[in-house]
Amino acid sequence: MPPEPVSARRPDPTATWTAVRKDFVEPGTRCAGAGIGMPAGNKGHGIGSGHAYILRDAAGHEHPFGPDCALRLLGGPGALDAAPDFTARAAGAGPWRDDARPRRRAGAGRERELERERARQHAAAVRYLLLRMEKVAGVPRVQPSVRFAPLEPLYAAYRDTGKLTSQQAARVLAIERSPSTPATLKTANLLDVYTAYVQLELALREAVRVEQQRFLRGVMDWLARHLTLTRAQAEAAGLALHPRAWQPDTPPRRASGARDADWDADWDADWDG
Structure with missing residues (x-):
């Protein structure tokens, strides 16, 4: 399960772009901004981090962009809120604040923040759905429990339409x-x-010694069966992880003085509505 390939076609400079996801890309991948004359991509810069924003053009072709080019192309950070981030647990990704919820605001500021949070929640739902039904489910010999029957109809709906309704995302x-x-x-x-499996596959492809190849395959099999690695296994395999x-993850901290019931109910009402 290497990083997903993206289109080798030259991007259309006049295309209308849609953010699809942030994901791992193959080493040496070049930003597609050069093909459409983006300022940061005029020289066809590489994506050194190995993480790219995957954007889809009007013809349905996907192209990788660095963060600066993606932001310029889409018009600002809010345009990326709906793109599920599959790199959020990679090394250097920063604090894990995936479940943080918006601060209460008044008026138009509140509405804008709620709209952005709906997009982020939709992205979180799509990411979880694809992790269980595609990305981790596709790991060879992975635990059968990863692919979950109650998610099957939601996954089918997403594959048909490319999005989830608010009710489906909430489910x-x-x-x-x-x-x-x-x-x-x-x-x-x-x-x-x-994250670990992507790195292990890349390491296996680059391994020269038979002993190293056997070790990496053993780590991959362990990961598939147990859905975890020990620190010693990760270090021996040379993985760069969060x-x-x-x-164990911890829930986000609420603002000082906020009552849990009010905080949850206020958000849930806005999300469902």
Whole structure:
């Protein structure tokens, strides 16, 4: 399961672009901004981080962009809110604040923030859905529990339309946040698995010694069966992971003095509505 390939076609300078996801790309991938004359991409700069924003043109072709080019092309950070981020547990990704909710605001500021938060929640739901039904489910010999039958109709709906309704997204997130969902099948852990597996596949392709190839295959099999690695395994394989990889996640802190019931009910009403 290497980083997903993107179109080798030359991008259309007049295309209308849609943010699809932020994901890992192959080493040496070049930003597509050069093909459409973006200022930061005029020289065809490489994407050194190995993480790219994947944007889709009007013809349905996907192209990789660096963050500056993606932001310029789409008109600002808010345009990326709806793009699920599959790199959020990679090394250097910053604090894991995936479940943080918006501060209360008044008037137009509140409406704008709620609109952006709906987009972020939709992205979180799509990411969880694809982690369980495609990305981690596609790892060879992975635990059968990863692919979850109640998500099948939601996954089919997403594949048909490319998006989820607010009710469908809420259902996906309810499954992710349910106390009955084990920690190994929560978003953070599945992202750790995906991140590690992408790096392991790249390392295996570059390994020359047979002993190293055998070791890496053994680590990959362990990861598929257990959905976790020990620190020693990760270090021996040379993985660059989030500092909290495979550590229990903690819920976001609420503002001082906020009552849990009011805070949750206020957001839930806005999300459902």
